[in-house]
Amino acid sequence: MKLYEKVAQTISERIEQSFYQAGEKLPSIRALSLAHEVSISTAQEAYRLLEDQGWAESRPKSGFYVMNRQKAPQQLPDISRPTQKPVDVSQWEEVLNLLSASTTPNLVQLSRAIPDLSAPTLKPLTRIMSDLNKNAQGSMLSYEDLRGARSLRLQIARLMVDSGCRLHPDDIITTAGCQEALSTSLRAITELGDIVAVDSPSFYGSMQAIKAHGLKALEIPTHPETGISIEALELALEQWPIKAIQITPTCNNPLGYTMPIAHKKRLLELTARYDIPIIEDDIYGDLSYISPRPPSIKSFDTEGRVLLCSSFSKTLAPGLRIGWVAPGRYGNQVMHMKYVVTASTPTLPQLGIAEFIAQGGYERHIRKMRAQYHQSRDVMIGWIEKYFPQGTKISYPQGGFLLWVELPDEIDTSTLNELTMTQGVSIAPGVLFSASGKYRNCMRLNFTDRPSERNENAVKLVARCIREMVSKL
Amino acid sequence: MKLYEKVAQTISERIEQSFYQAGEKLPSIRALSLAHEVSISTAQEAYRLLEDQGWAESRPKSGFYVMNRQKAPQQLPDISRPTQKPVDVSQWEEVLNLLSASTTPNLVQLSRAIPDLSAPTLKPLTRIMSDLNKNAQGSMLSYEDLRGARSLRLQIARLMVDSGCRLHPDDIITTAGCQEALSTSLRAITELGDIVAVDSPSFYGSMQAIKAHGLKALEIPTHPETGISIEALELALEQWPIKAIQITPTCNNPLGYTMPIAHKKRLLELTARYDIPIIEDDIYGDLSYISPRPPSIKSFDTEGRVLLCSSFSKTLAPGLRIGWVAPGRYGNQVMHMKYVVTASTPTLPQLGIAEFIAQGGYERHIRKMRAQYHQSRDVMIGWIEKYFPQGTKISYPQGGFLLWVELPDEIDTSTLNELTMTQGVSIAPGVLFSASGKYRNCMRLNFTDRPSERNENAVKLVARCIREMVSKL
Numbered sequence: 001m002k003l004y005e006k007v008a009q010t011i012s013e014r015i016e017q018s019f020y021q022a023g024e025k026l027p028s029i030r031a032l033s034l035a036h037e038v039s040i041s042t043a044q045e046a047y048r049l050l051e052d053q054g055w056a057e058s059r060p061k062s063g064f065y066v067m068n069r070q071k072a073p074q075q076l077p078d079i080s081r082p083t084q085k086p087v088d089v090s091q092w093e094e095v096l097n098l099l100s101a102s103t104t105p106n107l108v109q110l111s112r113a114i115p116d117l118s119a120p121t122l123k124p125l126t127r128i129m130s131d132l133n134k135n136a137q138g139s140m141l142s143y144e145d146l147r148g149a150r151s152l153r154l155q156i157a158r159l160m161v162d163s164g165c166r167l168h169p170d171d172i173i174t175t176a177g178c179q180e181a182l183s184t185s186l187r188a189i190t191e192l193g194d195i196v197a198v199d200s201p202s203f204y205g206s207m208q209a210i211k212a213h214g215l216k217a218l219e220i221p222t223h224p225e226t227g228i229s230i231e232a233l234e235l236a237l238e239q240w241p242i243k244a245i246q247i248t249p250t251c252n253n254p255l256g257y258t259m260p261i262a263h264k265k266r267l268l269e270l271t272a273r274y275d276i277p278i279i280e281d282d283i284y285g286d287l288s289y290i291s292p293r294p295p296s297i298k299s300f301d302t303e304g305r306v307l308l309c310s311s312f313s314k315t316l317a318p319g320l321r322i323g324w325v326a327p328g329r330y331g332n333q334v335m336h337m338k339y340v341v342t343a344s345t346p347t348l349p350q351l352g353i354a355e356f357i358a359q360g361g362y363e364r365h366i367r368k369m370r371a372q373y374h375q376s377r378d379v380m381i382g383w384i385e386k387y388f389p390q391g392t393k394i395s396y397p398q399g400g401f402l403l404w405v406e407l408p409d410e411i412d413t414s415t416l417n418e419l420t421m422t423q424g425v426s427i428a429p430g431v432l433f434s435a436s437g438k439y440r441n442c443m444r445l446n447f448t449d450r451p452s453e454r455n456e457n458a459v460k461l462v463a464r465c466i467r468e469m470v471s472k473l
Numbered sequence: 474m475k476l477y478e479k480v481a482q483t484i485s486e487r488i489e490q491s492f493y494q495a496g497e498k499l500p501s502i503r504a505l506s507l508a509h510e511v512s513i514s515t516a517q518e519a520y521r522l523l524e525d526q527g528w529a530e531s532r533p534k535s536g537f538y539v540m541n542r543q544k545a546p547q548q549l550p551d552i553s554r555p556t557q558k559p560v561d562v563s564q565w566e567e568v569l570n571l572l573s574a575s576t577t578p579n580l581v582q583l584s585r586a587i588p589d590l591s592a593p594t595l596k597p598l599t600r601i602m603s604d605l606n607k608n609a610q611g612s613m614l615s616y617e618d619l620r621g622a623r624s625l626r627l628q629i630a631r632l633m634v635d636s637g638c639r640l641h642p643d644d645i646i647t648t649a650g651c652q653e654a655l656s657t658s659l660r661a662i663t664e665l666g667d668i669v670a671v672d673s674p675s676f677y678g679s680m681q682a683i684k685a686h687g688l689k690a691l692e693i694p695t696h697p698e699t700g701i702s703i704e705a706l707e708l709a710l711e712q713w714p715i716k717a718i719q720i721t722p723t724c725n726n727p728l729g730y731t732m733p734i735a736h737k738k739r740l741l742e743l744t745a746r747y748d749i750p751i752i753e754d755d756i757y758g759d760l761s762y763i764s765p766r767p768p769s770i771k772s773f774d775t776e777g778r779v780l781l782c783s784s785f786s787k788t789l790a791p792g793l794r795i796g797w798v799a800p801g802r803y804g805n806q807v808m809h810m811k812y813v814v815t816a817s818t819p820t821l822p823q824l825g826i827a828e829f830i831a832q833g834g835y836e837r838h839i840r841k842m843r844a845q846y847h848q849s850r851d852v853m854i855g856w857i858e859k860y861f862p863q864g865t866k867i868s869y870p871q872g873g874f875l876l877w878v879e880l881p882d883e884i885d886t887s888t889l890n891e892l893t894m895t896q897g898v899s900i901a902p903g904v905l906f907s908a909s910g911k912y913r914n915c916m917r918l919n920f921t922d923r924p925s926e927r928n929e930n931a932v933k934l935v936a937r938c939i940r941e942m943v944s945k946l
Binding site for chain 2: 129192
C-alpha cells in the first residue's frame with residue numbers, strides 16, 4: 001500500500017467509525033500533512049483518493065467534507081428465480097417502445113441508460129473532434145484499418161490495464177458501440193439454435209441479439225449483490241448443452257452489483273471445465289465507485305476464453321458509437337463478422353477519443369463522473385425509500401448509474417410506465433430484462449443527472465402512480 | 474424538354490457529328506445565347522448540362538472545350554460463366570489481404586473503391602461538422618432515433634426522388650454504411666442455409682455477408698453491358714429454391730454497367746412471379762454519368778419487394794460510415810436486426826450530411842465528381858488500351874469509378890497483385906468477386922484520382938508485370 005493510500009484509509013476508517021460525521025469538515029491538506037507527517041502532495045493524493053472512493057467531497061474555496069453517505073437500502077431485491085429452461089427471447093415490442101419514447105420532448109427519462117452529457121469535462125473531447133475535423137484535410141473521411149484506428153487501440157489497451165488486462169493493441173477490434181461488440185461476439189461463437197446462459201435480469205440489448213441470431217437464452221438465478229449464481233450455473237451446465245455465457249459482472253446492468261473477485265475466478269474455472277467461452281460485457285466497469293476499478297474476468301483468463309466487450313457509450317457519449325471487443329482466441333471469427341456487419345468503424349470519433357485519452361481528459365472525466373454517480377445513487381436511494389411504498393426493495397449499485405427496484409408482486413411496471421408517461425416520466429419496465437416475461441413487478445431507474453428538484457419530483461410522481469395502482473387493487 | 478436542354482442537345486449532336494472536334498473551343502456563353510436567342514442564364518444552364526453529361530469541360534478563364542471523349546473499349550469482357558449451382562462463399566483470406574494492404578504507406582491503390590476525398594467541394598461538409606460539434610453542446614453526443622436522424626432521412630427521401638422513388642422519411646432507416654444496410658437486409662429476409670442469387674462478378678462485401686450468415690450464393694451469368702441475365706436467372710429460379718436476389722444494377726461494382734430500364738422491370742416482374750425479395754445495392758447510383766441518373770429497381774416496386782441499400786461512402790466519404798436502407802415490407806425485421814447489430818447510427822455525421830445536402834453542397838459535389846470520374850474513365854481506358862497486352866478486355870462503366878479488366882486466361886491476377894505490390898501498386902484480383910474462385914484472370918481497377926503521371930506510371934507498371942508473367946508462361 002502506498003503512503004497516500006494509507007493516509008486515506010485512516011481517514012475513511014474514522015468516517016466509518018463516525019469520528020467524522022456526514023457533512024462535517026475534514027482536516028485541511030496542510031493539517032493532514034502535519035498530522036500524518038507526509039508531504040503536501042501526499043495529503044492531496046490522499047484526498048483525491050477519498051473523493052474517488054466517495055468518502056469525501058471538495059467544496060470550492062472551502063475544503064473537504066465528509067460525503068453524505070447513504071447506508072445500503074433497507075431491503076435488497078431477492079435472488080432472481082427465472083424460468084429454468086432455455087427459451088426464445090421475447091419482448092422486442094417492449095424494447096422498441098422504450099427506445100421510441102426517447103423522442104418525446106421534455107420527458108424525464110428515468111428509463112434510459114444514457115450518461116450525463118452536460119459534464120464540462122467532456123468539452124475538451126468535442127473541441128478535439130472539431131479541430132481534427134477542420135485540420136485533418138480529408139484523412140478523417142477515409143476508412144480506418146479494419147481492426148480500428150491504431151492510436152485508439154493503443155489507448156484502449158492502456159486503459160484496460162486498470163482492469164488487470166495486459167493486451168496488445170492488435171488484441172483489440174474497435175466496433176460501432178458495445179452493441180456491435182456483443183452482437184458480433186455472439187455470432188462468432190454460436191450457431192443457430194444454440195443455448196446461451198445469461199445473468200438474470202439481463203441487459204435487453206444483448207438478449208435481443210440472442211433472439212435475432214436464432215439462439216435460446218437460459219436465464220440463471222442471480223444474486224443482487226454477488227451476481228450470477230455459480231451453483232445454479234453449474235447445475236445448468238450439467239443439464240443443458242450451453243454454448244456460451246453472457247454476463248455483465250462489473251457494475252451490472254440493471255442491478256449495479258459487482259461480482260466478487262472470487263466469484264469471477266470460480267466462474268472462469270467452471271467455463272474452463274466445460275470448455276465454453278464467456279462474453280463479458282464490461283461497459284460500466286470504469287464507472288465503479290471503488291478506485292482502482294475491480295478486475296474484469298478477462299484479466300484472469302489465460303486461455304483466450306473471454307470475449308470482453310465494452311464501449312465509450314457510458315463513460316463518454318453514446319452518439320459517438322465507439323466500442324471495442326478483445327475477442328481472445330476468437331479473433332478471426334469476430335473480425336470476419338465485424339467486416340460483414342459494418343465494414344469499418346467511424347474514423348473521426350476514434351481519433352478524437354484517442355487524443356482525448358492521451359491528453360488525460362478521459363481519466364479526469366471518469367474521476368468526476370464516478371463521484372457524481374456515487375453521490376446521485378445515495379440521493380436516489382434516499383428518495384425511493386422516502387416516497388415509495390413500504391416493502392419496496394432496491395438494489396445497491398457499486399458503480400454506474402442504474403438501479404433496480406422491486407415492487408409488490410401485484411404491480412405491473414409496464415402499466416405503471418404507461419401511467420407515468422402520460423405525466424412526463426418514463427421508467428424501464430422489468431419485463432424488458434427477462435427473456436421470458438418475468439420481473440413484471442420490477443423496474444430499472446437511472447440516476448445520471450445531478451440530483452435536482454425536477455428529478456425528485458419525477459420520483460415522487462412514480463411513487464404517486466404506484467400508490468394509485470395499489471389503491472385500485 | 475426544357476429550353477436549356479434543347480440547346481445542350483443541339484451542341485451534343487454537333488459534337489457527335491464531329492462539327493466540333495475533341496479539344497476544340499466551343500462558343501462562348503454570350504455567343505451561344507445570341508445564336509440560339511436564349512438568355513445568358515439559359516446558355517449557362519446548357520453548358521452546365523453539357524459538363525454533367527461529359528460533352529464539355531470548362532477551363533478557368535478560357536471557356537468551354539469539347540471533352541476528349543474516349544470511344545467504348547475495343548473489346549468488352551465476355552458474359553460471365555460462373556458455377557451454375559449454389560456454393561459456400563470462399564475468399565475471406567483474399568478480402569482480408571486486400572483490406573490490410575490499405576495501411577501500406579505510399580501505395581498507389583488501384584485496388585480499393587474509395588472516392589476522391591481531396592475534392593474542394595467536400596470542404597463545406599467538414600466545416601459544417603466542425604461547427605456542429607463545437608456549437609451543439611452535447612446534442613451530438615447522444616443517441617439518435619433508432620431509425621436515424623429525421624433531418625437526414627428527410628434529405629435522403631428527397632435525393633431518392635432523382636432515382637424515381639417516392640418515399641416517406643419513415644420508410645428509411647440509416648445505417649453504419651451500406652455494409653450494415655446489406656448485411657441487416659440479408660439477415661432479415663433469409664434463414665440459415667438459404668440460397669441467394671447474385672450477379673457475377675459481384676461485390677465481395679455482400680458475398681462475405683452471405684458467407685457469414687450461413688447462406689449459399691448462386692452466381693448468375695452477367696452481361697458486361699446489361700447486367701444479370703434475366704433468362705439465366707429464370708432458369709435458376711425454376712431449378713433452385715432461391716430465397717432472395719442481391720444485385721448492384723446501377724453503375725455496377727465491379728463492371729460499371731447500368732441495367733437498361735426494361736431489364737430492371739423484367740427482373741422485378743420475375744421476382745414478383747416467384748414472390749421473392751430483391752436487395753438492390755444502389756451505392757454508386759448517384760455517380761451515373763447520365764443526368765438525370767437512371768431509375769432504381771425500387772422506383773418500379775409497388776409491393777415493397779425491394780430493399781434498397783445505399784450510403785454516402787462513394788458519393789461523399791466512407792469514414793463517415795453513414796448509409797441507409799429503404800426496406801419496403803421488411804421494415805420491422807430490418808429494424809430489429811439494425812438494433813441488435815449497432816443499436817444506433819452515429820449522430821454527428823448524420824446531422825452534418827443532412828445540413829450539407831440542405832445547403833446544396835451534395836448536389837454541387839456530385840456534379841463535380843460525376844464529371845471528374847467520367848473524364849478519368851476515358852483516360853484510364855486509354856492507358857489500359859495503350860499499355861496492356863493485345864486482347865485485354867475492358868468494361869465500359871456508365872458511372873462510378875471502377876472498371877473490370879479481363880486478361881488472357883493464363884494470367885493469375887492474385888500472383889500479379891503480389892508482383893505489383895512489391896513495386897508499390899495494388900490491384901483487386903478478380904477472384905475476390907466470385908463466390909467460387911472464378912475470374913482468376915480478371916481484376917478491378919479504380920480511376921478515382923484525377924489523371925496524373927503517378928497513376929499513369931502505376932498502370933504502366935501493372936502492364937509491365939503482366940508482360941513479365943506472359944513471358945514466363
